[in-house]
Amino acid sequence: MLKTRVIPCLLLRDESLVKTVQFRKFGYIGDPANTCRIFNELEVDELAFLDITASKENREPNYKILREIANECFMPLSYGGGIRSIQMAEIIFNIGFEKIILNSYPFEKPNIISELAQAFGSQSIIIAIDVKKNFFGKYETFGLSGTVNKKKKPAAWAREVQDLGAGEILLTSIDHEGTWKGFDLDLIKQVADSVSIPVIAHGGAGNIEDIGKACSKGHASAVAVGSMVVYQKQGMGVLVNFPDKNNLSKVIG
């Protein structure tokens, strides 16, 4: 039996962890290394880190913080933000992260995916696809932390990155992110059914039932969670937590 992964997805901004709502409104969560230490003690399945300002500021990843995190975390780690070359990826892998996440740069240079997959294997390359519904209710794909409309249909872009060698897709609904109202199941299903690689559903998880639905109805292979693992409840204070294993196993296989 393979356990469905539930992955806290943590956002890095100016050396702090923050939580956003629909990619805006930055709420301060805490120090990255300390927060990770707590997640490590909670024995979470995997952790994902996204530096949400690296690409916008056109700078390299903050390797110092990544090193602090890797020293304390004994689970799979992935990192995204500002990665533009094999060399940068190599530094991140050597620090002890085993997956890298790309979102913006592949729009400019799709071949970077093939180059990275050839050098490090597809299993280590995640492509993050950020999606917003437009005025007419159609899904559109965005780059640079949801600020630039790339005019691509999510399912088509997902197939394209899969063919280029991506190993997984981190699919985020910008409209649902940080809202606690549940995942966008239509979006997840649309993308998950278009590719054969695992899709990690992200954006909107408010309780463990939502997590179950993302898998059973959305066909996601894994689920990323934000608000519900860093806040006590919606609208309440910061509390790093993780759903109980027994309760989780009731909703996911």
Added chain:
Amino acid sequence: MITIIDYGMGNTGSIVNMLKKIGVKSLITSNPEEIAKARKIILPGVGHFDRAMEKINQNSLREILDQKALQEKVPFLGICLGMQLLTKSSEEGKCPGLGWIPAKTVRFHFPQESTLKIPHMGWNLVQRSTPSPLTENFETEHRFYFVHSYHAQVEDEKYSILKTEYGYFFDSAIQKDNIFGVQFHPEKSHRFGMRLLENFARL
């Protein structure tokens, strides 16, 4: 002290981090003279089978590794691709493996209608098949993090020390005498991996 072989295939960093956490010193090296002094060896690895064998042969590591594992019989642990290299061959490539454990590496094979994805990625349980000092004091639901498309298949069940189910039961850890191999990543598996690496450090 555990010597970790650095041949340009895979993240040695996380193995060092976990060993540090359990109070075991380690040295990362690709230098045959340093490897000659090793008392225990870990061979990590992520990537393509042939590329890894080529790197081992190019860096003239083959001779010293054979010497340590087969003549001196130091405890030797292959992780992930490092485990697959211990077998005779792999369906991933054409190069022969180190061939120290009577086994071959094969790709996951599922019926056409199967919905199981390859690679096998995520946490999964292990079951002891043959008792081994490497797997002592495991918990009832001992789990590890896996990410792989190929797996070992032993020639004789006595070389299989752990099995894991993904579509069918495959050999997730193998052993022959002083030579051990694990398909999963103990360095990424919380206290479950620490237990295994502690067991290895105690050998």
